[in-house]
Amino acid sequence: MATFFRRRAFGGAKPPPAPSPYASAYDDAYAAAPPPSSPLTGLPPHIARHLVSVYTTLGLMSAAAAAGAVASARTGFFFGGWLPMLASFGALFAFTAIPAGGVGGAGAEAKRAAALGVFSAANGAAAGPLLAHVTAVNPALPAVALAASAVMFGALSASAVLARRRSYLFLGGGLSAALSALLVVSLASSLLRSSAAFGVELWGGLLVFCGFVLYDTQRMIERAHAGDRDAKRHALELFQDLFAMVVRVAIILARNQRRREEKDDRRRRS
Helix, strand or coil: CCCCCCCCCCCCCCCCCCCCCCCCHHHHHHHHCCCCCCCCCCCCHHHHHHHHHHHHHHHHHHHHHHHHHHHHHHHCCCCCCCHHHHHHHHHHHHHHHCCCCCCCCCCHHHHHHHHHHHHHHHHHHHCHHHHHHHHHHCCCHHHHHHHHHHHHHHHHHHHHHHCCCCCCCCHHHHHHHHHHHHHHHHHHHHHHCCHHHHHHHHHHHHHHHHHHHHHHHHHHHHHHHCCCCCHHHHHHHHHHHHHHHHHHHHHHHHHHHHHHHHHHHHHHHC
C-alpha cells in the first residue's frame, strides 16, 4: 500500500506541534535530507549516485535477458520447458536469501549479482518461444518492441525522477487492485478463449506496468533517502516492470501485424 505523507507549515510565532510518536522514518529522512544540489534532477549527490548504480544494474540484467531469449529462440534449448521457470524461481530465492550490504562477507555481493544474472537469463529463455513467434510474424518486430518499451520506460522513469517528491506514491493501492483485476481477466481469457478479454489483458497490463514504473521509481528514491541503497534489489523491481512491458508490447505488435495481413488477404481475394 502506498504511504501518504504530510507537510506542516508554520507561520508567525505559533509554536510547532509536538512530534508524533507515530512519525515514520521517511519523515525523519525527509527533514534530515541535505538540500538538492543538482539543477536537473533536484536530488542530493548520494541519491543520484544510487540511481546510476540501479540503472547500470538494470541495463546489465536486460542484456542478460536478451541473450537468454535469443539463445532459447535460435537453439531451441530450454524451448518451452519448465527449466527456465524453475531456474528463475531458484535464482530469485537465492538472491533474497543472501544478505545485502556486505553482511554475508566479501563474496556476498558477487553471489547476489550472479543470482540476478541467472534470474534475468532464465526469464529471457522463458520468453524464447514468444520471441520466435514474433520473429516469424515479422523479423523487425522484436527490435521495434524493445525500442518502444525502452523509450516508454525511460520517459516514465525520467518523469518519476523529475516530478515532485512522492507525487506518484498514491498510485500503489490502485495499481495493486488493477493487477488483481487483470489476473481475473487473464483467467477468464484462458478459459473462455475470448479475444476481447485477451486484448483487455494486454492493454490493461501495459498501462498497469507503466504505472508501476512511476510508483516503483519514486518508492526506490524514498527508500534511498531513508538509507536503503540496495541497488541490486531496486534494479530487480524495475526489471520486472520493464520485462512485463516488453512482452506485452511485442504481443500487441504481432497481433496488429497479423490483423493487417489478414485484411490485405481478404482485399486480394475480393
